[in-house]
Amino acid sequence: MNDIASPADLAKALTGMFPQFAAELEGEEVTSYHQVVQRLAPVIAGYLESASAGTIKCFCEVVNAMVAAGSDRANAISTCLLDHASQVKVRTMIRPYLSAAAKQELR
Numbered sequence: 001m002n003d004i005a006s007p008a009d010l011a012k013a014l015t016g017m018f019p020q021f022a023a024e025l026e027g028e029e030v031t032s033y034h035q036v037v038q039r040l041a042p043v044i045a046g047y048l049e050s051a052s053a054g055t056i057k058c059f060c061e062v063v064n065a066m067v068a069a070g071s072d073r074a075n076a077i078s079t080c081l082l083d084h085a086s087q088v089k090v091r092t093m094i095r096p097y098l099s100a101a102a103k104q105e106l107r
Helices: 007-017 019-025 033-040 044-049 053-069 071-080 091-097 100-105
Strands: none
Touching: 007 019, 007 033, 007 053, 019 033, 033 071, 044 053, 044 091, 053 071, 053 091, 053 100, 071 100
16 A cells, blocks of 8 residues: 555545545545545544444555655644544544554554
């Protein structure tokens, strides 16, 4: 899951895991990682609650890859999702699958 080279790649990966996420991006030109993660954060808990363990693990692989990539990708996933994981009620669902670096950003 390290083939996320653009915000559009991220959107495609997420809609592949969570087809209903496509509706959140409908009519938008995807221009930044922050934009995609900001649209995801309010709805991700619902997606993960009904997802298989494999899908949750796959999602966390994307999160881990974004943290590892640094720069815009790491900043977007950290500030828009991991910093708010408790607030958006996903912290306990994703924590077991996160890398050490991603766990450091988890709140």
